[in-house]
Amino acid sequence: MTTLQDDIEAGRRAGTLARELESYFTSLRTETMREWAMSQPSDAEGRERLFYELRALTRLEQRITRALNAGKLAEKERDG
Numbered sequence: 757m758t759t760l761q762d763d764i765e766a767g768r769r770a771g772t773l774a775r776e777l778e779s780y781f782t783s784l785r786t787e788t789m790r791e792w793a794m795s796q797p798s799d800a801e802g803r804e805r806l807f808y809e810l811r812a813l814t815r816l817e818q819r820i821t822r823a824l825n826a827g828k829l830a831e832k833e834r835d836g
Contacts, residue, residue: 760830767827
């Protein structure tokens with residue numbers, strides 16, 4: 757089981773990571789959407805690969821956001 761301090765530290769690391777990766781995530785999402793828009797409807801395998809890339813990116817962003825929010829919540833709990 758993690759302590760409040762563990763959650764706070766993990767949240768701070770997640771915040772740093774989110775700030776550092778924000779522009780990368782945005783450009784990757786834009787690039788992937790552009791590839792999808794330019795793909796041929798008959799390229800089901802390629803379109804599916806792009807779909808899963810976007811899903812993985814979204815899940816990673818969500819995990820970072822959850823850690824960040826858990827850290828903020830732990831700080832509020834600690835500070836009363």
